[in-house]
Amino acid sequence: MNKTFSNPDPWKYFASEYEQIKYKRQIDVIKDRKPNPERILELVSAEGAQTLLLAKQFSYTKITGIEISPNAFRIAQENLKGHRGRIELVNADMMEHEPRIEENTYDVCIWSESVYYIGARLTFNDTYEFLKKMVGKLRAGGLLVMANTVDLSKDLPEWIVTERPLINCYYNFLSSLITPALKSIYIEQKLGRIYEYQIWAFQR
Numbered sequence: 001m002n003k004t005f006s007n008p009d010p011w012k013y014f015a016s017e018y019e020q021i022k023y024k025r026q027i028d029v030i031k032d033r034k035p036n037p038e039r040i041l042e043l044v045s046a047e048g049a050q051t052l053l054l055a056k057q058f059s060y061t062k063i064t065g066i067e068i069s070p071n072a073f074r075i076a077q078e079n080l081k082g083h084r085g086r087i088e089l090v091n092a093d094m095m096e097h098e099p100r101i102e103e104n105t106y107d108v109c110i111w112s113e114s115v116y117y118i119g120a121r122l123t124f125n126d127t128y129e130f131l132k133k134m135v136g137k138l139r140a141g142g143l144l145v146m147a148n149t150v151d152l153s154k155d156l157p158e159w160i161v162t163e164r165p166l167i168n169c170y171y172n173f174l175s176s177l178i179t180p181a182l183k184s185i186y187i188e189q190k191l192g193r194i195y196e197y198q199i200w201a202f203q204r
């Protein structure tokens with residue numbers, strides 16, 4: 001994954017309107033349902049594109065971002081240096097780092113475009129247990145927001161982890177752990193290709 005970030009912004013998170021709109025939609029969900037979060041946990045912050053928007057929108061919120069790639073982490077630190085003090089970036093594998101994330105603490109957990117990597121590494125049972133642990137990081141009433149791509153085209157390397165039955169499975173796992181509050185489906189173009197993604201929200 002670190003190799004992916006040897007060239008900056010590999011997925012065009014900063015440059016693409018598609019990605020910026022996807023971030024905005026997730027932030028709008030937070031604004032509607034948790035307008036004044038004290039603490040946000042961002043599972044996989046990459047180079048900080050989403051973190052930066054969160055920091056600007058929620059100007060008093062303490063944000064913790066976790067990212068496995070040292071290259072992405074370094075770039076995120078640079079991108080977020082204007083918000084030092086209330087942004088904590090952790091360079092770690094979220095699966096290893098999980099026991100150090102405080103329970104019953106976060107008003108919002110934003111976890112986008114990366115639950116796939118958990119399912120690709122863990123058994124079915126362990127994936128469910130990991131989701132349960134992450135839900136437990138939210139305070140009562142806390143909000144989990146996710147964007148997940150569905151059915152990537154088969155010529156793209158990550159298609160296999162985005163197949164619809166798998167994505168449905170994450171949704172069903174989560175729905176049994178935390179109350180579903182929103183599921184929106186978008187089919188849009190990025191760089192000449194059509195993608196489907198879903199934005200989900202769950203409330204603890």
Ligand SMILES: C[S@@+](CC[C@H](N)C(=O)[O-])C[C@H]1O[C@@H](n2cnc3c(N)ncnc32)[C@H](O)[C@@H]1O
Nearest residue numbers: 001044046067068069093094095112113114117
């Ligand atoms: C497709 S990007 C999504 C980034 C961000 N959430 C967004 O929507 O802009 C996936 C990110 O997950 C990170 N990642 C993958 N597995 C991880 C893990 N186990 N722990 C932390 N980060 C991980 C990758 O390095 C990459 O930055």
